[in-house]
Amino acid sequence: MDITALFALSYGLYIVSSELDGKFNGQISNTVFQLTAEPIALAICVNKLNLTHRYISSSQKFSVSVLEQDTPMTFIGTFGFKSGHDIDKSNGLHIVKGMSGCPIVTDHCVSYVECKVLQSMDVFTHTVFIGEVVDTQHVKKAPPMTYAYYHQIKGGKTPPKASTYAGDASKTKEKAMNKEKWVCDVCGWEYDPEVGDPDNDIPAGTSFEDLPDDWVCPVCGASKDEFSKV
Secondary structure, eight states: OOGGGGSSSOBBBBEEEEEETTEEEEEEOOOOEEEETEEEEEEEETTTTTTHHHHHHHHHHEEEEEEETTOOHHHHHHHHHOOTTOOOOOOOOOOOTTTTTTTTEEEEEEEEEEEEEEEEEEETTTEEEEEEEEEEOOOOOOBBBBHHHHHHTTTTOOOSSTTOOOOOOOOHHHHOOOOEEEEEEEEEEEOTTTTTBBBBBBBBTOOOSSSEEEEOTTTOBBBBGGGEEO
């Protein structure tokens, strides 16, 4: 079975958020889709090991923030490659409370949707939550980011706990093709000396060894010693 055939499926990029006992947590998701129009219902898919899963299961509510195309990779890295068990993801964010009291991230957000959970379904490593929409609003006029744009233009990676993670087969293929690159052990982002790191003002042609000692991964913030040569 060639699992790369699944790459042809289309996705967006979102932040799914919830709260428990007044505490916020959110995560990156690409699995959000509308089910019905009257009443409006959405479905999301969340890994059971994620803190957001526990928050949604307990509070029975969630919000979905649609990310804009120009969302910084460091912002995506915070929600996609770091755990709420280790850091407070709300630090420095613009978060509003929805009609149900659910927290909603408005940074780099095109629009948002707030839902109350109607039912859930166990799907192996994940849970599908079906929610009835209680409110939705536009935040700014900007093109939303697609999952294809995130991968092909911004060079983004998929975390292992994502529902669309390709596994070791694709990583092995990439490593065989790109022997002179350095890969982040935390999130899988690759530093290519021929490209540099424009987000951190590192020009093309800068070798990995010549990167400043305080340089960090533009996606997840990992330090140089957390990179491995491919």
